[in-house]
Amino acid sequence: MENQKSNSSLKAIVAILALLLVGSLVYIFKMTSEAEVVQTELKTTTTEKESVMKDLEELKATYDAAIAENTSMSDELIVERDKVVNLMASLSKSKGDVASLAKYKAQYNTLQGNMKVLMEENEALKKANTTLTAQRDSTATVLGESKKYNETLVGQNEELSKVVEKAAKLTVLNTRGSAFKLRSSGKEISTEKASRADVLKISYTIAENQVAQSGAKTYFVQVIDSKNNVLGDKKTENFGENSLTYSFVSNINYENKTVDVTENLKGKDFPKGVYYVNIFDKDQLVSKTSFTLK
Numbered sequence: 001m002e003n004q005k006s007n008s009s010l011k012a013i014v015a016i017l018a019l020l021l022v023g024s025l026v027y028i029f030k031m032t033s034e035a036e037v038v039q040t041e042l043k044t045t046t047t048e049k050e051s052v053m054k055d056l057e058e059l060k061a062t063y064d065a066a067i068a069e070n071t072s073m074s075d076e077l078i079v080e081r082d083k084v085v086n087l088m089a090s091l092s093k094s095k096g097d098v099a100s101l102a103k104y105k106a107q108y109n110t111l112q113g114n115m116k117v118l119m120e121e122n123e124a125l126k127k128a129n130t131t132l133t134a135q136r137d138s139t140a141t142v143l144g145e146s147k148k149y150n151e152t153l154v155g156q157n158e159e160l161s162k163v164v165e166k167a168a169k170l171t172v173l174n175t176r177g178s179a180f181k182l183r184s185s186g187k188e189i190s191t192e193k194a195s196r197a198d199v200l201k202i203s204y205t206i207a208e209n210q211v212a213q214s215g216a217k218t219y220f221v222q223v224i225d226s227k228n229n230v231l232g233d234k235k236t237e238n239f240g241e242n243s244l245t246y247s248f249v250s251n252i253n254y255e256n257k258t259v260d261v262t263e264n265l266k267g268k269d270f271p272k273g274v275y276y277v278n279i280f281d282k283d284q285l286v287s288k289t290s291f292t293l294k
Contacts, residue, residue: 049091052104056088059108059115066122071129073122080114087111170217170254171207172287177223177277179270179293194270194293200231202277203262204287210256217254220246220280223265226273226293232265239283246280 063081067074087107094100179197180188191197202221222245223231232247250261272293279287 048101049094049104052101052108053088053091055108055112056084056091059111060084060088062115062119066119069122069126071122071125073118073125077118077122080111080118084111168209168212170209170212170281170286172219172279172281173205173207175202175204175277175279175287175289177202177275177289177291179291192292192294194272197270197293198266198268200265200267200270200275201262202265203260204279206252206254206259206261208256208258212254212256214254214256217252219250219252219261219286220244220282221248221250221263222276222278222280223247224276224278226271226275231267242283244280244283 060081063077063084067077067081087104091104094104178201179191179194180199180201181191181196182188182198188199188201200223202223206217220237221232225231230245230247234245234247236243236245247265248263250263252259252261270293274290274292277289277291278285
């Protein structure tokens with residue numbers, strides 16, 4: 001009887017131990033499975049974190065290249081690039097759990113969308129700048145050619161103006177000086193003797209010139225005797241820094257045709273010797289001659 005009881009107790013203990021063993025095996029299997037799941041999740045989140053970081057690095061590289069082109073959008077590109085850099089720093093410090101990775105992916109997607117828009121605007125701006133640069137270069141070339149052409153025209157016009165100005169100047173020729181004795185009847189008798197002279201007659205010719213401007217012309221006539229005295233009015237006219245003392249003024253109405261001019265310079269006690277006649281257009285000497293009284 002006692003042996004039967006011992007056997008029954010032994011069987012019960014064995015059964016209990018068997019149940020405990022099975023429970024332990026089930027528990028160990030369950031824990032092992034859960035550990036494998038956790039490891040798998042950790043490996044997956046790590047891989048996803050690395051993938052998001054790589055995407056962000058590529059996004060930053062795209063911005064760096066665009067910023068280096070130094071367009072007018074550089075400031076906007078820098079702001080967006082800095083957002084990417086900050087997100088990379090935050091991702092690097094994160095634990096990489098599923099929830100946080102989902103948040104980083106969403107932020108990356110937003111930044112990537114912004115990047116696409118900015119890149120399209122930047123490309124459009126670069127194309128516009130290229131077109132404007134080509135137009136500017138073309139315009140600069142045209143303006144340069146126009147400037148050269150205008151400079152050539154100005155040079156030609158200046159030369160032509162000089163030619164016209166030179167051609168328009170009146171020519172004074174056949175300048176002569178002589179002395180006359182006046183009779184009481186008014187008759188003039190030519191003389192070469194200083195003692196008999198009552199008047200000096202100065203004559204000259206203005207040549208025909210169809211290019212010159214017609215109208216009133218003024219010439220200053222200077223007569224100098226043998227003692228170096230200016231005869232006549234002895235008035236002085238200033239022309240800028242130059243001054244001229246003259247004997248009388250000839251006022252002529254010029255109509256582009258040859259004009260013979262004769263002026264009388266009255267006086268007395270004319271000294272013997274050589275007399276000089278100078279004709280000036282303002283302060284420019286245009287003709288001269290001399291004659292002698294005995």
